[in-house]
Amino acid sequence: MIFLLVGRLYVGVVGVPRKSRLRVPPCKDRQLSNAPIISIVDDDESVRVATVKLVRVHGFAAHGFASAEEFLRSPRAVDTSCVITDVRMPGMSGVDLQSHLIAQGRRIPMIFITAFRQEGTEARAMAAGAICFLTKPFDGGKLISCLTEALKGDGPSD
Secondary structure, eight states: OOOEEETTEEEOOTTSOGGGSOOOOOOTTSOTTTSOEEEEEOSOHHHHHHHHHHHHHTTOEEEEESSHHHHHHSTHHHHOSEEEEESOOSSSOHHHHHHHHHHTTOOOOEEEEESSOOHHHHHHHHHTTOSEEEESSOOHHHHHHHHHHHGGGOSOOO
16 A cells, blocks of 8 residues: 555555545645646556645646656646656656656656665666655655755756
8 A cells, every 4th residue: 555645634545446535636825727737657556646646735737647658648748847757667767768858858857756776777867867766655745845846947948
């Protein structure tokens, strides 16, 4: 089971029937139409859904993608302000996604999450400009701190 703690609220509980899962409305302090767009790329549906909910509850527009390829085919690849991605996924890895975006001239802030921490992978991602590299299970507050740091540049960069 994966739990993300948002304040005193658990979101994204795995194993709970879909109808009884917690629906977390977006924060009302921000207009979502003006909110930075955050893309979450993770092949693990439970982590992806929970992370999307966590990001939305903090007032950001968030979209989830099951693979790097799905993200790259979407319109969000153009207007994303930050990518939160798993490192190890079938097909293109998170680090490969970062390299692909850089090769296209897109230096989007990236936050990496992984269940399998490897020193070489972390060093490669950080050297290419990653904001944070978190190990699953990760603290929701730490992820939001990383996201805040990533957005200090104020939007997607080309």
